[in-house]
Amino acid sequence: MSKLSGFPEYLPAQRNAELAVLDHLRRVFELHGFANIETRAVETMDQLTRKGEIDKEVYVLRRLHAADDEGDAGMGLHFDLTVPFARYVLENAGHLTFPFRRYQIQKVWRGERPQQGRFREFTQADIDIVGEGTLPFHFDVEVARVMAEALSGLPVPELTLQVSNRKVLEGFYRGLGIADPTAVMQVVDKLDKLPADKVAGLLREQGLSDDQAAQCLALADIRTTDTSFVEQVRALGVEHPMLDEGLEELAAVVGAGEQVQGVVVTADLRIARGLDYYTGTVFETRMAGYESLGSICSGGRYDQLASDGKRTFPGVGISLGVSRLLAPLFADGMTASRSVPSAVLVALVTEDSRPVSDAVAQQLRARGIPAEVAATAQKFGKQIRYAERRGIPFVWFPPAEGEDGHEVKDIRTGDQQAADPAAWEPPASDLRPQVVVTKEKQQ
Amino acid sequence: MSKLSGFPEYLPAQRNAELAVLDHLRRVFELHGFANIETRAVETMDQLTRKGEIDKEVYVLRRLHAADDEGDAGMGLHFDLTVPFARYVLENAGHLTFPFRRYQIQKVWRGERPQQGRFREFTQADIDIVGEGTLPFHFDVEVARVMAEALSGLPVPELTLQVSNRKVLEGFYRGLGIADPTAVMQVVDKLDKLPADKVAGLLREQGLSDDQAAQCLALADIRTTDTSFVEQVRALGVEHPMLDEGLEELAAVVGAGEQVQGVVVTADLRIARGLDYYTGTVFETRMAGYESLGSICSGGRYDQLASDGKRTFPGVGISLGVSRLLAPLFADGMTASRSVPSAVLVALVTEDSRPVSDAVAQQLRARGIPAEVAATAQKFGKQIRYAERRGIPFVWFPPAEGEDGHEVKDIRTGDQQAADPAAWEPPASDLRPQVVVTKEKQQ
Structure with a gap:
């Protein structure tokens, strides 16, 4: 490979x-x-070799199952x-x-x-x-x-x-x-x-x-x-x-x-x-x-x-x-700044509460905020590391059963706040992945 | 051809x-x-013919200037x-x-x-x-x-x-x-x-x-x-x-x-x-x-x-x-709905006033409104037809020399209004080309 x-x-x-x-x-x-x-x-070979540029390195195409007398397809990339x-x-x-x-x-x-x-x-x-x-x-x-x-x-x-x-x-x-x-x-x-x-x-x-x-x-x-x-x-x-x-x-x-x-x-x-x-x-x-x-x-x-x-x-x-x-x-x-479009990872309290987390994610998406739900209901620390590895800046915590109140954590600063899934917005600069340079050019 | x-x-x-x-x-x-x-x-032919799908119709590549004994490049699309x-x-x-x-x-x-x-x-x-x-x-x-x-x-x-x-x-x-x-x-x-x-x-x-x-x-x-x-x-x-x-x-x-x-x-x-x-x-x-x-x-x-x-x-x-x-x-x-991204054609009063029209277009673009300036200072009727042929919904008229006041015309309705190049916005539905069906499917 x-x-x-x-x-x-x-x-x-x-x-x-x-x-x-x-x-x-x-x-x-x-x-x-x-x-x-x-x-x-593709273009026909005719087009590709016009203007005298026949020294160009062209890839010519042939059908894998071409008949023996069929030859090239007469086309190149x-x-x-x-x-x-x-x-x-x-x-x-x-x-x-x-x-x-x-x-x-x-x-x-x-x-x-x-x-x-x-x-x-x-x-x-x-x-x-x-x-x-x-x-x-x-x-x-x-x-x-x-x-x-x-x-x-x-x-x-x-x-x-x-x-x-x-x-x-x-x-x-x-x-x-x-x-x-x-x-x-x-x-x-x-x-x-x-x-x-x-x-x-x-x-x-x-x-x-x-x-x-x-x-x-x-x-x-x-x-x-x-x-x-x-x-x-x-x-x-x-x-x-x-x-x-x-x-x-x-x-x-x-x-x-x-x-x-x-x-x-x-x-x-x-x-x-x-x-x-x-x-x-x-x-x-x-x-x-x-x-x-x-x-x-x-x-x-x-x-x-x-x-x-x-x-x-x-x-x-x-x-x-x-x-x-x-x-x-x-x-x-x-x-x-991240490997995924998601600005938010919605955490899972338990596997059974997945519909609750799905609903939060859908509310965020409806406002144009890319969001994904955690893959499994691991401990929150592991879910935060899941977000970290992907560069997702925010982790959303829905309330556990019997409780109420949502919270959202900026995992870069550790700052955690109460938040309304129907109204919360990330800073504009966190909405999409940003271009960053992770090390200085070697001079 | x-x-x-x-x-x-x-x-x-x-x-x-x-x-x-x-x-x-x-x-x-x-x-x-x-x-x-x-x-x-491209993939190697190896990859393309795995899983027994050798009946797939693959295009194989060959370098145009390959040496005689070089054969195919071992790759296909x-x-x-x-x-x-x-x-x-x-x-x-x-x-x-x-x-x-x-x-x-x-x-x-x-x-x-x-x-x-x-x-x-x-x-x-x-x-x-x-x-x-x-x-x-x-x-x-x-x-x-x-x-x-x-x-x-x-x-x-x-x-x-x-x-x-x-x-x-x-x-x-x-x-x-x-x-x-x-x-x-x-x-x-x-x-x-x-x-x-x-x-x-x-x-x-x-x-x-x-x-x-x-x-x-x-x-x-x-x-x-x-x-x-x-x-x-x-x-x-x-x-x-x-x-x-x-x-x-x-x-x-x-x-x-x-x-x-x-x-x-x-x-x-x-x-x-x-x-x-x-x-x-x-x-x-x-x-x-x-x-x-x-x-x-x-x-x-x-x-x-x-x-x-x-x-x-x-x-x-x-x-x-x-x-x-x-x-x-x-x-x-x-x-x-149109063949170009432009929501606005900025008309030209005279060829010499091109900088005025360019400046209007730049003001519109700064607010995210795609705009182009007319190619030549033809009669306004011709400039409007230029927009019509491309499906551009609005034509902008800068003031002639010595006058002041800009106007913008919706060429679909004929409605023409005074407008400020620093503030005017088209309806959101006119900002980008919309998908339309120009004739009914033949049943």
């Missing part, structure tokens, strides 16, 4: 913490009018939520209203080799806004603000949403007289892994002059938490209409991000995103103390999310790697 | 209806202290939530607290042939309580009551939870002097498909006398919505200690069910459940007008959910086929 590597499974308390995170994300997305969809786990969403939009375009805001929180799968220790199953939370034919730029601002708001409410270390814009980079490179901006972007993207002088060398190999290479590196060095990056770029003295457009767009996104408390939104001109379907705004996200994870929340503007030849559907979106974010935090002690 | 048969996908409005159902289920399960877990989508739960309990027994109440709402997959028109991907919602070594009978009553409560709040046609008990059947058959009660149960189970006289013939082929066969059929005919079935069984004059025990248990479950409004709980002595791991209470559920679906919610008591040789884990559980329940209702016109 060995666990399968790459397929994380959580104990109930950790799952409660994950649920708290997912509930928060859903709440923010829905407050902003994003509709939920769920797509099937999706490796992201973008391919399925693009297919869904095309398939249902006649029934959707555009611009279409959607969020999607689902598992995705990658057929990685077992030994790599990478996730083979993980949860993503994506938001996208897609238009039919056109999609005004203000939706880029909206997507950034909504994800920033969602991230800002998470019980995790400080997150930095790094924003850039391909038009800034491409316009700047063109303004410098560079013929192949995409090739330069791919080289500059290596600044994460290589020192600046090595990258400068690679740029010169691309045919750039010393000055052009230096300018490219100077641009990549600009990073501000407000719109002052515009001046810094202007100070480099490069001119191009596409650069102007990109700077205006990026300033709008970063300016809107300044209003969101609890998450740092920066203009970061090193960010280019490798995937070449992005055409304007691009996003990445880093978590303080967990930089080695890379970006845990990425996306951008793509002028062609989907197309059926007649119509095109431009979009802007961002995808949060929920498992990628939570797995290392769980490893470092994040969990929930 | 053809849809894949057997993999249902919903439009946003239907998904909203499904979410309302899933949220309700989760709420009831959590109020009763059931902890959520999620297991990985789970076909139910019981096999994964049993594995999870064994794997994590040292970290769980027993009795362990859990609910699990996940997709499952069956590698059915495409042409059969059956689901190949669908959602199940399972609750189980599992003990270590022993599990007192009162948990059977609890599981029945919790699922009955969950079912009773669903916006679906009348549901009948049919309860029986294998001890009643086996005890009765033994009391009649029948040597192989299991074989008789399997024959009596055919009453769904065969007329009574054919079943009587099959029973006689098993070696039963005319009288024994008649008694078996008389027992299977008993069906009561209260505990009066006990008398009816007694009136047949059969005696056996196991029968006594079974009748007492079944009376307790049905008696508890009488307290739940909105779902019919019946003792139904025809129900035996084919799977032979059930040892006591068994459940099935029928929906009025949709009897051809068969049972949409089934389960029972199994004295050995899991075992590792040293320890055994008895359980009692019940599994609701969410897709099985909803797909035919969606086909018959069930949907949600």
Whole structure:
């Protein structure tokens, strides 16, 4: 009985913490009018291998009882939520209203080799806004603000949403007289892994002059938490209409991000995103103390999310790697305050008085208070330990036969009070499991 | 671009209806202290083919880029939530607290042939309580009551939870002097498909006398919505200690069910459940007008959910086929009142005044009211139609430049009123999408 590597499974308390995170994300997305969809786990191999991404590690399906000549089922598990969403939009375009805001929180799968220790199953939370034919730029601002708001409410270390814009980079490179901006972007993207002088060398190999290479590196060095990056770029003295457009767009996104408390939104001109379907705004996200994870929340503007030849559907979106974010935090002690939803354990005086305890629990549930009744009529001390082991904060004592008066005990403080099952309320913070950190991260 | 048969996908409005159902289920399960877990989508082929269920249609996985000699990944997609739960309990027994109440709402997959028109991907919602070594009978009553409560709040046609008990059947058959009660149960189970006289013939082929066969059929005919079935069984004059025990248990479950409004709980002595791991209470559920679906919610008591040789884990559980329940209702016109979460569309006076509309939307969201801002500053008539197409009930009009005073219009009634963005609340029933039926079921 060995666990399968790459397929994380959580104990109930950790799952409660994950649920708290997912509930928060859903709440923010829905407050902003994003509709939920769920797509099937499988796509045809056709869909999965489009866009030249045939190097993706896909799990292909075969029926166990397939006839000998039947072969694979022609389907594989999706490796992201973008391919399925693009297919869904095309398939249902006649029934959707555009611009279409959607969020999607689902598992995705990658057929990685077992030994790599990478996730083979993980949860993503994506938001996208897609238009039919056109999609005004203000939706880029909206997507950034909504994800920033969602991230800002998470019980995790400080997150930095790094924003850039391909038009800034491409316009700047063109303004410098560079013929192949995409090739330069791919080289500059290596600044994460290589020192600046090595990258400068690679740029010169691309045919750039010393000055052009230096300018490219100077641009990549600009990073501000407000719109002052515009001046810094202007100070480099490069001119191009596409650069102007990109700077205006990026300033709008970063300016809107300044209003969101609890998450740092920066203009970061090193960010280019490798995937070449992005055409304007691009996003990445880093978590303080967990930089080695890379970006845990990425996306951008793509002028062609989907197309059926007649119509095109431009979009802007961002995808949060929920498992990628939570797995290392769980490893470092994040969990929930309890392993069960129950805020109250109703004690049993005797097995015969179970209906009395059941009735108390039902009265609490009717007011939205999760409650369970003790499994057996052990001594009260044992019933309290039963609650303790699960993290249940309150134990309710119904009256013994012939007595009257209910009492409720906060088992964390020992405080015990008379209480009315028809009226008592726990503090709001005890109603649901809370996310807690049980030990400090090992530095 | 053809849809894949057997993999249902919903439009946003239907998904909203499904979410309302899933949220309700989760709420009831959590109020009763059931902890959520999620297991990985895959199990080892070992696990999937245990218990002799090798006839199950499983999807086996293979890595697309597997080396030639690598073959299948040794894993398949789970076909139910019981096999994964049993594995999870064994794997994590040292970290769980027993009795362990859990609910699990996940997709499952069956590698059915495409042409059969059956689901190949669908959602199940399972609750189980599992003990270590022993599990007192009162948990059977609890599981029945919790699922009955969950079912009773669903916006679906009348549901009948049919309860029986294998001890009643086996005890009765033994009391009649029948040597192989299991074989008789399997024959009596055919009453769904065969007329009574054919079943009587099959029973006689098993070696039963005319009288024994008649008694078996008389027992299977008993069906009561209260505990009066006990008398009816007694009136047949059969005696056996196991029968006594079974009748007492079944009376307790049905008696508890009488307290739940909105779902019919019946003792139904025809129900035996084919799977032979059930040892006591068994459940099935029928929906009025949709009897051809068969049972949409089934389960029972199994004295050995899991075992590792040293320890055994008895359980009692019940599994609701969410897709099985909803797909035919969606086909018959069930949907949600809107396709988006937004309760309010904030209109745009001009594109330049977008910050004003954004600010109104943020004020509404701060009070938990989902809101979106119009995509473009079209004429108000067009903005109202934008809301109408999505089913958004309210359109908010900020003041034009130089004017003051906000107004909000209920676009269903045309009623328009002055409103304060810092205080206005929609009726509670408009806050979230509601489940509605857009046309009557075709009889």
